[in-house]
Amino acid sequence: MKKEYYFITLIMVTEIMSSCKKQDVLKSDWLNEYNVVWDTQSKNSSESMPYGGGDIGLNVWVEDGDIFFYIDRSGNIDENDQQRKSGRIRVHLSPNSFKESDNHSIFEQKLDLKTGAVKHIFTLSVVQLFFKIWR
Numbered sequence: 001m002k003k004e005y006y007f008i009t010l011i012m013v014t015e016i017m018s019s020c021k022k023q024d025v026l027k028s029d030w031l032n033e034y035n036v037v038w039d040t041q042s043k044n045s046s047e048s049m050p051y052g053g054g055d056i057g058l059n060v061w062v063e064d065g066d067i068f069f070y071i072d073r074s075g076n077i078d079e080n081d082q083q084r085k086s087g088r089i090r091v092h093l094s095p096n097s098f099k100e101s102d103n104h105s106i107f108e109q110k111l112d113l114k115t116g117a118v119k120h121i122f123t124l125s126v127v128q129l130f131f132k133i134w135r
Contacts, residue, residue, distance in 0.1 A: 034113055036049065036110065038109045039106075041061075041062045042061035044063060045059060048068075049111055055075075057071075058118075066090055068091075069133070071087050071088075071089065073086055105124050108122075117134035118132070119131070119132050119133075
């Protein structure tokens, strides 16, 4: 008799846990609607995507097939009380497949709010390059 009660209780707990997991997934899916997605490369740093949190921040952009980002840290202030960037990083590939030389190429830069990452996806016919910046 006790085994039947345990078995029924176990099934009920399992069903409750699985429905909670499904609800958590559904609750977190609403965030995808607010992801920032760009489908063209930037002309310069004025078209950068801000990223970060806490002490360190980045401005990320893709220009002429190269990935650039400025590094920023809170408290990095000059004598005129202006926020300064700590440095600029350039990621250059050789041969550079990020260049938009083909009409069949697809570019995407996405700020994924759920994972907290900036993703760069560049597709040339069947080849896909993927870069991910996260903290």
